[in-house]
Amino acid sequence: MDKTKEFFNPPIISALISIIVAFITKLREMLIDQGSFLNRSIFNSVEIVGKVQYAFVMLNLGAILFHNYSNAKNSRLKRSSLAGITIVRLIINPIIGGIILYFLWIT
Numbered sequence: 001m002d003k004t005k006e007f008f009n010p011p012i013i014s015a016l017i018s019i020i021v022a023f024i025t026k027l028r029e030m031l032i033d034q035g036s037f038l039n040r041s042i043f044n045s046v047e048i049v050g051k052v053q054y055a056f057v058m059l060n061l062g063a064i065l066f067h068n069y070s071n072a073k074n075s076r077l078k079r080s081s082l083a084g085i086t087i088v089r090l091i092i093n094p095i096i097g098g099i100i101l102y103f104l105w106i107t
Contacts, residue, residue: 061089 021027031038065082 058089061085 021031030036032043033039065085
């Protein structure tokens with residue numbers, strides 16, 4: 001029983017429910033399609049929050065890096081580590097994402 005309870009955690013249950021809703025046409029039209037209740041009330045709000053999510057993540061990362069770097073005596077974070085994190089997060093990740101999207105768009 002513990003293994004089953006451990007396997008069926010909230011993300012798994014919500015994924016299974018979303019698959020069921022996606023396959024039942026009437027249920028999908030009632031809940032998800034344009035102009036439906038969930039689309040107007042929840043999905044529009046999630047879309048607005050999603051547009052500012054990247055800015056919040058970058059603000060949080062900056063605050064964590066500043067906090068660790070400002071306590072230089074107690075910090076294990078070196079200047080090269082800080083530069084590496086910044087370069088990977090702000091330059092390399094967007095380039096890799098752009099390349100993936102480019103090849104997905106071509107196919």
